[in-house]
Amino acid sequence: MYQNLRCPWGCSNDSMMQQYHDHEWGKLNLNEQYLYEMLVLELFQSGLNWAIVLHKRENFHRAFKNFVLEDVAQLTETDIAMLMQDQSIIRNRLKISAAIQNAKAILTIETQNGSFAHYLQNFIKTPIIHHPQTASEVPTTSALAIKLSKQMKKDGFTFVGPITIYSYLQGIGLVNDHLENCPFKYHG
Numbered sequence: 001m002y003q004n005l006r007c008p009w010g011c012s013n014d015s016m017m018q019q020y021h022d023h024e025w026g027k028l029n030l031n032e033q034y035l036y037e038m039l040v041l042e043l044f045q046s047g048l049n050w051a052i053v054l055h056k057r058e059n060f061h062r063a064f065k066n067f068v069l070e071d072v073a074q075l076t077e078t079d080i081a082m083l084m085q086d087q088s089i090i091r092n093r094l095k096i097s098a099a100i101q102n103a104k105a106i107l108t109i110e111t112q113n114g115s116f117a118h119y120l121q122n123f124i125k126t127p128i129i130h131h132p133q134t135a136s137e138v139p140t141t142s143a144l145a146i147k148l149s150k151q152m153k154k155d156g157f158t159f160v161g162p163i164t165i166y167s168y169l170q171g172i173g174l175v176n177d178h179l180e181n182c183p184f185k186y187h188g
Contacts, residue, residue: 007179008135009050016054022184028127028173030117035172036106037067040099042168043159044090052090059088064099069110072103098159105156120174123148128169129176129185138177141166 010021029035040060045053053060063083065071075083083089083096106116113119123144132138145166152160160168169175178185 005181005183007138007177007182007184010182010184012051014051017051020054025171026173026176026178026185030120030172032069032106032110032116033067035116035120036069036072036103037061038171039102039106039160039168040064040067042164042171043098043102044092044095045167046095046159046161046164048090056089059086063089069103069107072100073107075100095159101156101158102160105152109155120148120172123151124169124174127174127176131180132177133180135179138179139166142175145169 006018006021010018010025012018037060041053041057044060061067063086065075080093080096080100084091084093109116109119113122128144130138141162146162148169149160149162149165152165166175170177176185
């Protein structure tokens with residue numbers, strides 16, 4: 001029924017992409033573990049197709065200790081070497097190291113700000129809802145994403161360029177870029 005009304009990327013025959021589009025993308029979720037999970041998935045997506053990452057999501061859960069920050073922050077060089085042998089995930093040493101470093105950065109942020117969600121909300125008080133009419137009107141970054149990216153880098157995060165951060169904000173629902181006619185635009 002909604003097939004032709006979804007945002008174009010959510011109209012694929014890939015049920016996992018449709019589920020993500022319909023039930024997660026653009027829907028506000030500030031659960032700490034989810035925020036970290038999405039940051040990891042977005043950094044692994046950098047330079048790749050989102051569907052590739054989405055189809056490996058459960059493998060990333062296993063590889064990164066179900067995204068429990070304290071557990072990931074304890075991963076060692078030996079663990080990184082083992083992850084580099086894990087064919088079920090994207091084997092990129094820089095991205096694996098970034099996932100570990102970012103867990104450490106979030107733990108530091110939590111001690112300073114109470115939560116990573118609060119840190120993000122210092123930049124975006126309430127979700128930003130855009131009203132794009134076409135997919136070409138959906139930006140890949142913004143001045144806000146550039147500002148947040150720069151601050152995150154100062155705060156010890158890696159692999160958090162402005163395009164990755166904008167995509168991340170869309171994924172966690174702090175930015176909602178569903179097309180105006182998409183029935184999944186508003187998540188009440």
